[in-house]
Amino acid sequence: MTRSLLARFAASSALVAALVAPAGADVPEAISKEILPGYQAFAAASETLAEAARQDCSAEALRGPWNAAFDAWMGVAHLRLGPVEDQGRALAIAFWPDPKATGARKQREMIEAADPALLEPGALAQASVAARGLFGLGRLLHGEMENGVPYVCDLRRALAEDMARMAGEIVTDWGPYSELLLSAGAEGNTTFLNPEEARQALFTQLISGLEFNADQRLGRPLGSFDKPRPERAEALPAQRARADVALSLAALKALAGALAQGVGDIPKTEAAFDRALAQADWPEDPAFAAVADPGGRLKVEILQQSIRLARDAALEELGGLLGVSAGFNAADGD
Amino acid sequence: MQRRAFLASLAAATALPRASWADAGSPAYLAAAADGAGAYFLCGISAAGARLFSLPMPGRGHAATAHPTRPEAVAFARRPGTFALVIDCASGTTSARLTPPEGRQFNGHGAYSADGAVLFTSEVVAEGSEGRVGVWDAARGYQRIGEFASGGIGPHEILRLPGSETLVIANGGIQTDPSDRTPLNLDRMRPNLAYLSPEGALLEQVELPELWQNSIRHLGIASDGLVAFAMQWQGDLMEPVPLLGLHRRGEAPILCDPAPEEIFAMKGYAGSVAFAPGGQEVAITSPRGGRVQAFSRKGDPLWSVARADICGLGPCTEGGFVATDGQGLVARLDQGALHPLERDSLSWDNHLVSLL
Numbered sequence: 001m002t003r004s005l006l007a008r009f010a011a012s013s014a015l016v017a018a019l020v021a022p023a024g025a026d027v028p029e030a031i032s033k034e035i036l037p038g039y040q041a042f043a044a045a046s047e048t049l050a051e052a053a054r055q056d057c058s059a060e061a062l063r064g065p066w067n068a069a070f071d072a073w074m075g076v077a078h079l080r081l082g083p084v085e086d087q088g089r090a091l092a093i094a095f096w097p098d099p100k101a102t103g104a105r106k107q108r109e110m111i112e113a114a115d116p117a118l119l120e121p122g123a124l125a126q127a128s129v130a131a132r133g134l135f136g137l138g139r140l141l142h143g144e145m146e147n148g149v150p151y152v153c154d155l156r157r158a159l160a161e162d163m164a165r166m167a168g169e170i171v172t173d174w175g176p177y178s179e180l181l182l183s184a185g186a187e188g189n190t191t192f193l194n195p196e197e198a199r200q201a202l203f204t205q206l207i208s209g210l211e212f213n214a215d216q217r218l219g220r221p222l223g224s225f226d227k228p229r230p231e232r233a234e235a236l237p238a239q240r241a242r243a244d245v246a247l248s249l250a251a252l253k254a255l256a257g258a259l260a261q262g263v264g265d266i267p268k269t270e271a272a273f274d275r276a277l278a279q280a281d282w283p284e285d286p287a288f289a290a291v292a293d294p295g296g297r298l299k300v301e302i303l304q305q306s307i308r309l310a311r312d313a314a315l316e317e318l319g320g321l322l323g324v325s326a327g328f329n330a331a332d333g334d
Numbered sequence: 335m336q337r338r339a340f341l342a343s344l345a346a347a348t349a350l351p352r353a354s355w356a357d358a359g360s361p362a363y364l365a366a367a368a369d370g371a372g373a374y375f376l377c378g379i380s381a382a383g384a385r386l387f388s389l390p391m392p393g394r395g396h397a398a399t400a401h402p403t404r405p406e407a408v409a410f411a412r413r414p415g416t417f418a419l420v421i422d423c424a425s426g427t428t429s430a431r432l433t434p435p436e437g438r439q440f441n442g443h444g445a446y447s448a449d450g451a452v453l454f455t456s457e458v459v460a461e462g463s464e465g466r467v468g469v470w471d472a473a474r475g476y477q478r479i480g481e482f483a484s485g486g487i488g489p490h491e492i493l494r495l496p497g498s499e500t501l502v503i504a505n506g507g508i509q510t511d512p513s514d515r516t517p518l519n520l521d522r523m524r525p526n527l528a529y530l531s532p533e534g535a536l537l538e539q540v541e542l543p544e545l546w547q548n549s550i551r552h553l554g555i556a557s558d559g560l561v562a563f564a565m566q567w568q569g570d571l572m573e574p575v576p577l578l579g580l581h582r583r584g585e586a587p588i589l590c591d592p593a594p595e596e597i598f599a600m601k602g603y604a605g606s607v608a609f610a611p612g613g614q615e616v617a618i619t620s621p622r623g624g625r626v627q628a629f630s631r632k633g634d635p636l637w638s639v640a641r642a643d644i645c646g647l648g649p650c651t652e653g654g655f656v657a658t659d660g661q662g663l664v665a666r667l668d669q670g671a672l673h674p675l676e677r678d679s680l681s682w683d684n685h686l687v688s689l690l
Binding site for chain 2: 081085087088091097098099100129190193196197200201216327329330334
């Protein structure tokens with residue numbers, strides 16, 4: 001993380017500290033204890049990755065820092081509101097799932113064109129989101145696109161810089177965005193018209209985050225009983241899909257705890273999270289290859305069910321405490 | 335219709351000077367709503383976003399359609415609908431209750447003929463979801479006087495083209511279980527946009543063969559007859575598809591692709607669609623994505639607004655749009671900015687029906 005970025009983050013932290021109510025309840029707690037530190041960690045890991053690429057852009061040198069940045073992203077990947085939604089950043093950082101393999105196609109085009117202009121600082125910001133970020137860089141570190149072509153090495157460096165830039169911008173922009181969440185209901189705040197809306201917004205991140213783990217991270221490789229799709233596991237060549245679920249669940253459990261802070265206890269939700277976390281821990285099956293085998297498949301299905309039970313528990317218990325629910329229209333389409 | 339209600343409406347129609355929409359407080363919009371205790375209402379909303387009246391409904395509503403001259407609206411139940419209520423918005427009373435014939439279900443939307451003498455309702459045959467348009471005599475107590483095929487499976491919104499008696503209907507293509515809303519045919523659905531004469535002749539039909547899993551469900555119409563159709567994607571949610579199409583009779587449809595950073599923002603779901611006054615801008619809402627996306631009438635993306643659970647959408651007299659959400663907000667949307675007008679204690683349901 002650069003000095004200026006640290007300075008900006010310190011400024012936004014101070015601002016948040018000033019706005020936090022003394023009781024430190026729900027929304028301020030979630031922002032100061034989970035969201036801002038999570039983005040700070042991701043920005044730091046992305047900067048470490050970019051710095052490593054400046055020194056040595058070989059695949060061997062970058063796999064470690066890339067995995068560390070991916071780990072850090074799992075701490076915040078469920079947050080789909082605010083700065084990460086601006087300029088398509090969330091997609092540019094993690095373009096997955098990608099059912100039509102758009103990322104690989106765009107990336108092959110980039111490498112074939114070998115346009116030096118794309119390597120200039122800031123140029124990748126205009127490129128396809130599908131070819132960038134953790135998944136774009138990951139393809140150049142594992143498997144068929146990992147090769148000795150100098151342009152690929154330079155592209156790794158440029159992709160790492162692009163992601164570090166976005167991570168830094170998200171940290172910076174969360175300063176004013178925190179203010180919007182914390183000043184919900186104040187005159188002129190048209191984003192959050194009262195404190196319930198701010199609580200609702202963060203609660204929604206928790207619920208959709210759980211659903212993403214169950215429906216996408218597990219649901220895609222599970223496919224159907226007749227047609228399991230282990231090749232659809234997240235970041236397959238890096239063999240980290242199961243670790244991603246565990247990291248995401250841990251971050252979501254912490255977010256649930258922060259939202260309950262000062263409001264009440266959520267024993268059922270916490271127990272449901274612990275059960276899912278215990279089931280996620282199966283090092284012998286790092287990328288859900290087990291879905292193709294009936295016994296292994298059952299274990300993955302049980303994990304999926306446990307994640308859905310954690311969602312149900314959070315909806316009932318935490319939703320009740322916070323006085324929020326799934327959206328009236330969003331939950332029931334027509 | 336109950337005999338007593340029939341006599342009452344007959345008496346009202348003959349004995350009193352004819353009421354107009356001014357007697358209902360001149361609402362600019364109608365919307366279904368719910369309170370926190372599980373009660374449902376049909377409400378009138380002023381141009382400034384204030385609730386003018388709220389009439390109790392026996393169950394969750396969906397959309398409504400307003401009589402062209404009388405202060406009378408038909409509020410439709412959420413599908414599979416077993417009732418529609420003809421509501422006298424001036425007196426706040428129910429003047430008729432429409433019940434679909436045996437084996438038919440209302441699908442949440444309806445439209446009047448230009449003179450208001452006939453009401454057309456979007457319906458399905460309960461078994462198989464084949465589409466029907468129910469025909470009701472709105473001049474004489476809402477007797478059912480006929481029905482004809484809608485031109486597809488699972489029709490949803492129906493509108494009448496301005497200055498014409500031609501109906502346009504969104505045949506969503508989804509067959510559902512007759513007892514609930516479970517979809518049964520997502521792997522072989524065939525939605526279409528159909529134009530029908532008021533006698534039921536199929537005049538024109540538009541299909542999108544490459545987007546056959548994109549259920550065409552909601553409609554908006556500009557005064558020159560340009561039809562906007564909003565879709566709900568039943569395929570892989572990670573596959574970005576356009577959710578808005580524009581069609582003029584006799585021409586090829588235009589599909590509206592969002593800006594690249596917006597391709598997943600709607601979560602594959604558009605809940606309502608409307609043109610702004612003048613018909614130069616058209617927008618779709620997604621309560622699932624918490625997003626409104628606006629496009630030009632040529633199909634180019636213009637702006638977007640983020641707002642949780644937003645769904646109801648209509649034109650704003652001052653330009654741009656008015657939108658409603660599940661948190662009770664009525665807001666004006668203009669050039670990518672959201673201006674809150676009123677915040678109600680009720681949750682606004684899917685649709686905002688413009689009376690403008």
